[in-house]
Amino acid sequence: MKVKVAEKVGFCYGVNRAYNKTNEMLKKDNKKTYLFGELVHNKIVVQNLKNSGINIFKDINKLPTDSKTSKVIIRAHGITLEERRILEDNFDEVIDLTCPIVSNMTSFVIKKQKEGYFIVVYGSKQHPEMRALKGSVDQSKIKITKDIHKENYKKVCIVSQTTVDIKSFKNFYTEYLKTNDFSDIIIKNTICIETSKREIEAKKIANWADKVIVLGGKNSSNTKKLVNISKTINEKTLHIEEIEELKNKDLSCEKLGILTGTSTAIWTLKELTEYLKNKYSAEILD
Amino acid sequence: MKVKVAEKVGFCYGVNRAYNKTNEMLKKDNKKTYLFGELVHNKIVVQNLKNSGINIFKDINKLPTDSKTSKVIIRAHGITLEERRILEDNFDEVIDLTCPIVSNMTSFVIKKQKEGYFIVVYGSKQHPEMRALKGSVDQSKIKITKDIHKENYKKVCIVSQTTVDIKSFKNFYTEYLKTNDFSDIIIKNTICIETSKREIEAKKIANWADKVIVLGGKNSSNTKKLVNISKTINEKTLHIEEIEELKNKDLSCEKLGILTGTSTAIWTLKELTEYLKNKYSAEILD
Known part of the structure; x- marks a missing residue:
């Protein structure tokens, strides 16, 4: 054979960065370290971090009782603004290990919303990256979807979840443009x-x-x-x-x-x- | 019947503005007034201006002999940067009556070229507006066409001649996007x-x-x-x-x-x- x-x-760049920084922290720091959700979508990697001493909690409404004296890590896919506010209010320290490619996409969406663009994201509503994005921007001016819709907006900005495939994204935006009469269009390939x-x-x-x-x-x-x-x-x-x-x-x-x-x-x-x-x-x- | x-x-806004300002000038000014090319594409209107005392010349290489003591008007479709430079160097005064909608499109193209976008314009190369546009921007980073091409660029900005029809423009840019693998796309409807x-x-x-x-x-x-x-x-x-x-x-x-x-x-x-x-x-x- x-x-x-x-x-x-x-690991890709973002996962490697999150994994290494988490491990460094676990080694050198005697402060208790929590992780909100899974650092990445891989149970072996997550188990490995647990073995190194990390503590995971998944429900933002059930914070650890010792949060005020502990650190918390924000995972690679990012979290919502509201979740970030709760972590910042309740933990001694917050370490943001959101993948820079995801952060860049979020910053771009925030900027374009401020410039008056309605945002269409080709992605899955339920993916953590998309939930984090939606919870970090003006929710009235964004649609996360894999289906084609007729929109009432003239100015539109189309981006993608960082992990979709380029061919599907291209089919998506060409169909979106056919279906709508936008007059001011920005399309950015935000795929990793x-x-x-x-x-x-x-x-x-x-x-x-x-x-x-x-x-x-x-x-x-x-x-x-x-x-x-x-x-x-x-x-x-x-x-x-x-x-x-x-x-x-x-x-x-x-x-x-x-x-x-x-x-x-x-x-x-x-x-x-x-x-x-x-x-x-x-x-x-x- | x-x-x-x-x-x-x-007249539309741009033609009205050019026509009225030209007439005002002819009435109140005793300086000789020239027009480089036709003010607008209408021979009756042009004849009317001739009757009111305007002098037309069409070849930038054959300037009137009394240019140094005369005014010259830039027509509604605009002119190239090189033509403008020659007029400014040779006439006592240059009055720019380019349609503001055309000027805005030109400014937008200049801005996007500076941001690193290759420009694709849906228009006719021979139209005065398009000749003026091409002669006012970086010619190595613009294509004026009604046909679909495969491009080597990743960042592209697609605009339109101000007088094309919207349906054809839409067909044009959706086909352009299908044919190419751009990653950063701006499309602006610059139709009047x-x-x-x-x-x-x-x-x-x-x-x-x-x-x-x-x-x-x-x-x-x-x-x-x-x-x-x-x-x-x-x-x-x-x-x-x-x-x-x-x-x-x-x-x-x-x-x-x-x-x-x-x-x-x-x-x-x-x-x-x-x-x-x-x-x-x-x-x-x-």
């Missing part, structure tokens, strides 16, 4: 380049391989996108989050491709390649 | 609202009438657009610039519609309605 691993693997590059690689690897494994969080938006892209080309695509999921599966084939999400740790990938070497005498290609 | 005249007739309103009226009148007369310059872009719109709906559409052109034509019908271009003077329209009253006992509807 020959195994080709995508070139772009391991890192995730775009992984998409391009996903196509190549799915074409080359007999079978594809996508390694990443089951609730990770960018991982699911890689799964979809790969599946369209190669129906023998398997999405796993942990190596245990492979135990009862027969992966025998000539050419196996591996893709990973942006919040999949390099050590989880290493574990996968070791497993393949041991069980299938796999040769990992350069 | 019942005659319905469009509500929007006579006055001409858009006349288009809407043209459709109504062409639908109502048995025959339509479009009164306006044979080389006027906005007049030709009204002719095209009317002809699509009503093939009995006649484009005339002067009443004389009607002398050998039989206009007999129940319902006659009249449209005019934005540089057609109200007195020419009046001459037309008088002609119809006298020859066909026409009733002019309110």
Whole structure:
């Protein structure tokens, strides 16, 4: 069995930054450190942080009793302004590890709203990044959607969730413009380049391989996108989050491709390649 | 014969401003006044100004010999920066009567070029407004076209000649976006609202009438657009610039519609309605 691993693997810039800074803090600081929600969409990474001593709480209405003497970390996807206010009012210190690419998108939306633009975001309302965005801007002047609507506005600014795929975004905005009579239009591709590059690689690897494994969080938006892209080309695509999921599966084939999400740790990938070497005498290609 | 005249007739704002200011100057000033090119695309209006004492020259390389003691007027469509420089260097005084809607479009293009956008203009390269625009901006970062091209740029700003029709502009920019992978897009409808309103009226009148007369310059872009719109709906559409052109034509019908271009003077329209009253006992509807 020959195994080709995508070139772009391991944490992306934003996840790496959030993960490293959190670990640094856990090492050097004796103050108790909390994390509001999951730092990233990957349960192995989150478990690893728990093992290093982080405490997670998920409900903003149920703050830890010792918050006044503790630190709290804002996760990579960001949070709403209201949530930030509550954290700032109740914790000794707030560390913002929102991904800079997400922060830039939010700042751009705030700026354009102030200039009088109605904002249309191509994204999923329920994604944490989108919930954070909506809760950080004027909610009366934004629509987060994947469907086409007829709008009453003349000035419109169209952006994207950072983890959507470029082709769908392009289809989305061209359809939006066809359906509406805007007179002043701004369209900005706010997709994370890192995730775009992984998409391009996903196509190549799915074409080359007999079978594809996508390694990443089951609730990770960018991982699911890689799964979809790969599946369209190669129906023998398997999405796993942990190596245990492979135990009862027969992966025998000539050419196996591996893709990973942006919040999949390099050590989880290493574990996968070791497993393949041991069980299938796999040769990992350069 | 019942005659319905469009509500929007006579000079538009920019033509009215240029015509009135030129006339004021001719009345109160004893300095010789020149006009570089035609003030507007209407030979009756131009002839009228000639009768009032204006002197026209068309070649920037053949300036009047008395330029140093004379005034020169910049026409409503604007001129290039180079032409402006020559006028400023050679005349005693330069009066800029460029239509403010055209000036605003030019300023917008200059601003966006400075911000790093490649400019795509939906327009006709040969139109004076477009020649003036091209000659006033960085020519290496602009394309004036009615065709779709594949571009090498990521940041693009799409605008329109002020006299094109909105539907064609919309088709143009949606096709442009489909063909290209821009990541930062600005689209601004820089069409003159006055001409858009006349288009809407043209459709109504062409639908109502048995025959339509479009009164306006044979080389006027906005007049030709009204002719095209009317002809699509009503093939009995006649484009005339002067009443004389009607002398050998039989206009007999129940319902006659009249449209005019934005540089057609109200007195020419009046001459037309008088002609119809006298020859066909026409009733002019309110």
